[in-house]
Amino acid sequence: MLKSKLKKFIAASLIVLTSLSFFSSTSFAYDANSKADRYFGGNLTAGINRPAWYHSSVASYGYTSHFDSARAYWNNNTPVNIWKWDQANNSTDRYYVGTTYQGAGNLNITGAQGAYKVVNGVAVSATNNENWNYSTVTIYHNAMASKNYDRGKANATAAHEVGHSIKFAHTPLNWLGQEYVDSVMRSDDYSMKAITTSYDLDTVHQKWGY
Amino acid sequence: MLKKVLIPLSIAAALGAGVFTYSSFQQNEPEKTAAAAVQTQKDLPVYETNGSYEVFSNVDDMEKKADLVVVATPKKAFDQRKHITTYFDGPNANEKYPENCFTITDMKVKKVLSSKTEAKKKDLDITVLEPVGIYKDNDGVNKKLRFEGYEEMSNSKDYILYLEENDKGNYNIVNIVDGKFEVKDTAKKADKDSYLSEHAELHSNLEKATKAKFKKQLAEFTE
Numbered sequence: 396m397l398k399s400k401l402k403k404f405i406a407a408s409l410i411v412l413t414s415l416s417f418f419s420s421t422s423f424a425y426d427a428n429s430k431a432d433r434y435f436g437g438n439l440t441a442g443i444n445r446p447a448w449y450h451s452s453v454a455s456y457g458y459t460s461h462f463d464s465a466r467a468y469w470n471n472n473t474p475v476n477i478w479k480w481d482q483a484n485n486s487t488d489r490y491y492v493g494t495t496y497q498g499a500g501n502l503n504i505t506g507a508q509g510a511y512k513v514v515n516g517v518a519v520s521a522t523n524n525e526n527w528n529y530s531t532v533t534i535y536h537n538a539m540a541s542k543n544y545d546r547g548k549a550n551a552t553a554a555h556e557v558g559h560s561i562k563f564a565h566t567p568l569n570w571l572g573q574e575y576v577d578s579v580m581r582s583d584d585y586s587m588k589a590i591t592t593s594y595d596l597d598t599v600h601q602k603w604g605y
Numbered sequence: 606m607l608k609k610v611l612i613p614l615s616i617a618a619a620l621g622a623g624v625f626t627y628s629s630f631q632q633n634e635p636e637k638t639a640a641a642a643v644q645t646q647k648d649l650p651v652y653e654t655n656g657s658y659e660v661f662s663n664v665d666d667m668e669k670k671a672d673l674v675v676v677a678t679p680k681k682a683f684d685q686r687k688h689i690t691t692y693f694d695g696p697n698a699n700e701k702y703p704e705n706c707f708t709i710t711d712m713k714v715k716k717v718l719s720s721k722t723e724a725k726k727k728d729l730d731i732t733v734l735e736p737v738g739i740y741k742d743n744d745g746v747n748k749k750l751r752f753e754g755y756e757e758m759s760n761s762k763d764y765i766l767y768l769e770e771n772d773k774g775n776y777n778i779v780n781i782v783d784g785k786f787e788v789k790d791t792a793k794k795a796d797k798d799s800y801l802s803e804h805a806e807l808h809s810n811l812e813k814a815t816k817a818k819f820k821k822q823l824a825e826f827t828e
Binding site: 448450452482483489491495501502503504505506507508509510514517518519520521522523531533542552556564565581582584 | 655700769777781
């Protein structure tokens with residue numbers, strides 16, 4: 396009797412283990428390392444519960460609340476939790492406000508994001524699909540001013556670059572046959588919505604789960 | 606009885622583990638591909654910044670935005686041009702990050718395809734600011750930084766450029782990656798590693814439309 400129960404227990408355990416192995420390997424399960432048109436591959440070494448450090452330029456140019464809104468946009472009803480921190484370590488994104496070079500740079504460029512990985516204790520550039528320790532997120536004050544950006548567009552620029560910092564790519568040219576995709580990850584002028592759009596929510600869920 | 610249960614289940618478990626291992630390998634492929642793409646660059650390690658910029662999806666809007674549309678070629682090789690990089694300080698000692706990174710490219714205009722003013726048609730020597738530059742990373746190594754995968758122009762090729770003049774009299778490329786096209790570009794069109802894959806379709810569409818729009822004026826360069 397005892398031997399029969401032991402057999403059943405072993406058989407049931409093997410079935411459960413086999414099922415887990417199979418389902419964890421299919422596309423039904425999200426995988427933070429995955430890559431698709433709408434997000435980069437690779438992972439964030441400290442995940443999406445992560446701090447952001449604001450450089451003094453953010454306050455001096457008056458963009459603290461824009462970056463706060465950008466973080467809130469991605470944190471809203473998602474597993475993303477980017478929180479402001481007055482310190483920085485190897486898992487902390489760095490937020491900046493810059494100006495394009497002496498007025499001679501390209502005023503059509505309003506924001507940029509660069510990725511970094513820590514190798515032998517030194518932070519060096521990383522490619523889009525590598526694992527990242529953190530990002531630098533920059534918005535350009537004079538470029539946005541030259542375009543007379545209002546609050547919504549400046550917020551969208553900050554949210555766009557913060558979106559890159561959590562591995563999101565630009566919206567595809569056509570997505571499910573739609574020519575216009577409602578997302579802060581559009582690379583052109585866009586005004587941020589009060590609530591995270593369904594496209595952006597879906598991107599979060601696909602890359603980072605629920 | 607025990608064997609009858611255990612042997613098939615062991616086979617199933619082994620198959621499941623095999624599928625899992627294969628799948629994990631496939632999911633890591635993009636990282637390997639990205640690393641390989643970097644290693645194919647000739648001189649410096651290459652990295653990208655992603656960003657926001659004014660995007661145009663048709664050539665008529667690009668032409669409206671542009672002060673000049675020209676066929677031009679750089680006067681000097683990339684490593685002989687002036688590279689400008691400014692840096693932000695990091696929160697910790699010995700950290701710095703590029704704020705601006707671009708290259709000043711003096712160019713010889715070979716043909717003006719379109720111009721907003723008559724005066725600009727006579728402007729045969731122009732300076733274009735390319736959104737690619739050289740910076741010193743935190744490990745002390747010089748690296749190339751490309752905005753949105755923008756590749757620098759070669760001084761051995763002719764380019765069609767949509768250009769917007771800035772307040773210093775220099776020119777920026779309208780649509781960045783997608784406002785610059787090689788006049789004679791055949792093999793490269795298929796090389797999707799040459800710029801971020803998200804640009805491939807738009808770039809191809811705009812290139813075809815540009816070459817159709819200026820077909821007569823480009824004839825002398827393509828024959």
